[in-house]
Amino acid sequence: MKEIKSQDYSVYIGDDVLSSLESFLVKGSTQYSKCFILVDENTLTHCLPIVLAEVPYLKDAEIIEIESGESNKCIEVVTQVWIALSEVESDRKALFLNLGGGVIGDMGGFIAATYKRGIDFINIPTTLLSQVDASVGGKLGIDLNGLKNQIGVFAYPKGVFMNPVFLETLPAGQIRSGFAEVLKHALIRDKNHWDTVKKINLKKSVNWEEIIAWSVNIKNEIVMEDPREKGLRKLLNFGHTIGHAVETLSIEHPTLRDLMHGEAIAVGMIAELYLSKSIAGMPTNEVEEVVDVLVNLYQPEVLREAFFDAYLQLMMQDKKNDKGAINFTLLKSIGKGEVNYTADKVQIIEALNYYNSVLARA
Helix, strand or coil: CEEEECCCCEEEECCCHHHHHHHHHHCCCCCCCCEEEEEEHHHHHHCHHHHHHHCHHHCCCEEEEECCCHHHCCHHHHHHHHHHHHHCCCCCCCEEEEEECHHHHHHHHHHHHHHHHCCEEEEEECCHHHHHHHCCCCEEEEEECCEEEEEEEECCCCEEEECHHHHHHCCHHHHHHHHHHHHHHHHHHCHHHHHHHCCCCCCCCCCHHHHHHHHHHHHHHHHHHCCCCCCHHHHHHCCHHHHHHHHHHHHHCCCCCCCCHHHHHHHHHHHHHHHHHHCCCCCHHHHHHHHHHHHHHHCCCCCCHHHHHHHHHHHCCCCCCECCEEEEEEEEECCEEEEEEEECHHHHHHHHHHHHHHHHHC
């Protein structure tokens, strides 16, 4: 088992982490009055039985189930859970465990951090995306009017426990989605690792413990240096300015296919590679190399020009923006990301058109 120390907690990764969670709870300094486990219909079926079998401490925990999906990461669902906690007279010595993907982790952590000004929580991420990305950093929140993570807080769990076995319950699309963040971490920070991960065949056996630990280490190093996203932490947003806009509209608009987070971030990375070349000076051969990997892996769809203005409006709501300028993290080269670039409307439209032209050639 690997342990990675973050702010005021540790991230544990390995096949035996649930046994470690049992010891963590039994030997902990806090005697919890109640335990709650937040799940969705998927983790209720596939993951909760594993947890309860290996963590006897939780045998009497109360299960709170919500529906899966980004559309449920909203204040209405949060309020329902707050009410449920109140109805059973949960006090400030309760423990809240989040068993699921990014939606469960973001929203469950937010619920715990705000209920009675904060109760302890533990994250057990079950998707590749949540294990390599959402598990580190203390960002918690919910969406507002379709805008991702507009309402939230920074708060840290008591611990994060990741078992790669949960990945075996996921469809291939979910693995691909999470892998986009693995690729992003390499692109912004480590060219040597990019040379490794770009060759991974997701249809074959993968040493996920090693891959997850590497990604968590990369993100943790950045977050430890800039926990509140004042500077360096913005590196983690490569592909996300355009990607979040594409993801949000895909969920909101009835004629578009709902995109998983990683699918949308792959779209965002391809478009932002154009900006990396035109604004940050990324070499053309490196842009083409990364684009080829992303197109082959994600086989993305053309963006309809009729929605370009809608994408721009969503980008204007991005939390990184300053004084009305749309903010980007771009690549100077593979493994070297830089923060706080801006692009105007014309440049962003060029990037979207570049993305479509890449697909036309594919």
